Amino acid sequence: MRFLTYGSTNIDLIFTVDHILAAGETLQSTSLTKSAGGKGANQSTALAKAGAAVFHAGKIGSDGLFLLDLLQSWGVDTRYVRTYDGATGQALIQVDRTGQNAIILYGGGNKAITVDEIEETLASFGEGDMLVLQNEIVHTDTLIRRAKERGMQVCMNIAPFDPSVFDLSLSMLDIIVVNEIEAAALGRVAQKSAYEEILEQLVAAYPGAQILLTVGAGGSYYGFGNERHHQPIIEAEVVDTTAAGDTFIGYYLASIGRGLEPKEAMYWATKAASITVSRSGAMASIPYASEVFG
Numbered sequence: 001m002r003f004l005t006y007g008s009t010n011i012d013l014i015f016t017v018d019h020i021l022a023a024g025e026t027l028q029s030t031s032l033t034k035s036a037g038g039k040g041a042n043q044s045t046a047l048a049k050a051g052a053a054v055f056h057a058g059k060i061g062s063d064g065l066f067l068l069d070l071l072q073s074w075g076v077d078t079r080y081v082r083t084y085d086g087a088t089g090q091a092l093i094q095v096d097r098t099g100q101n102a103i104i105l106y107g108g109g110n111k112a113i114t115v116d117e118i119e120e121t122l123a124s125f126g127e128g129d130m131l132v133l134q135n136e137i138v139h140t141d142t143l144i145r146r147a148k149e150r151g152m153q154v155c156m157n158i159a160p161f162d163p164s165v166f167d168l169s170l171s172m173l174d175i176i177v178v179n180e181i182e183a184a185a186l187g188r189v190a191q192k193s194a195y196e197e198i199l200e201q202l203v204a205a206y207p208g209a210q211i212l213l214t215v216g217a218g219g220s221y222y223g224f225g226n227e228r229h230h231q232p233i234i235e236a237e238v239v240d241t242t243a244a245g246d247t248f249i250g251y252y253l254a255s256i257g258r259g260l261e262p263k264e265a266m267y268w269a270t271k272a273a274s275i276t277v278s279r280s281g282a283m284a285s286i287p288y289a290s291e292v293f294g
């Protein structure tokens with residue numbers, strides 16, 4: 001199985017500050033880190049590190065060319081990433097001394113993707129291939145519909161959640177991945193509901209899709225038809241949970257691509273994510289297959 005991640009490719013600028021800025025305030029940052037980000041790029045990285053054949057598609061400006069080198073170094077095929085005259089997507093992240101953050105997102109290239117580029121890219125994919133989506137680019141509904149027309153399977157991580165996702169052709173999806181917050185919003189249930197209850201709601205609302213619900217330290221849940229699974233976490237010393245969800249998705253899908261059953265795929269995804277949370281950083285913290293599968 002080949003994977004096509006059509007998704008966000010961002011430059012993350014991380015400023016450490018004493019406290020999150022208030023209106024009118026000017027603050028010195030004690031450190032500045034520039035790193036590669038975007039849920040799409042993270043998921044492509046996780047798929048590649050897990051050993052899957054993965055193509056990343058999207059759009060960046062000349063300021064983001066280093067991202068292509070990085071993705072390629074992990075084995076991601078970047079031939080479908082377009083460049084344009086504007087800026088690459090950016091996340092301006094403040095992290096305060098307690099670890100709280102505040103983030104400004106600028107869509108940049110992620111919002112400049114065109115339908116023509118999508119058509120051109122999908123023309124090289126079809127049956128036996130899987131499209132992997134998140135909610136950080138434009139024309140997502142076109143992507144879902146055109147990919148299904150071509151016989152592809154489609155997995156969407158409904159993140160970040162916003163109410164406009166209800167306008168998407170969600171009933172056409174083969175796999176829906178959500179965390180507890182996204183799941184409650186998507187299922188229109190109270191966030192304090194039991195995870196099993198939220199899962200049932202989503203299984204009922206989207207019967208054509210396999211539902212994967214990840215709940216941080218509570219592990220992950222799977223529901224499809226009459227099949228249900230729960231996979232607890234593998235304990236790890238938590239350093240930085242950034243990219244845990246993206247690692248989970250990449251390793252889950254790569255495992256499915258190797259012919260494993262959902263229950264087994266959840267185990268490997270959980271093992272990979274437990275390594276990611278034990279390291280700092282996003283893409284760089286995602287483990288290689290040799291560290292996960294042994």
Ligand SMILES: Nc1ncnc2c1ncn2[C@@H]1O[C@H](COP(=O)(O)OP(=O)(O)O)[C@@H](O)[C@H]1O
Binds near residue numbers: 215232241277
């Ligand atoms: N503290 C933790 N210790 C070990 N594994 C974790 C921890 N937090 C998350 N994980 C693993 O990563 C997966 C995804 O994390 P989660 O927080 O649900 O994703 P997201 O980042 O999308 O909110 C979890 O299902 C679990 O397997």
Ligand SMILES: [Mg+2]
Binds near residue numbers: 179215216
């Ligand atoms: Mg979480």
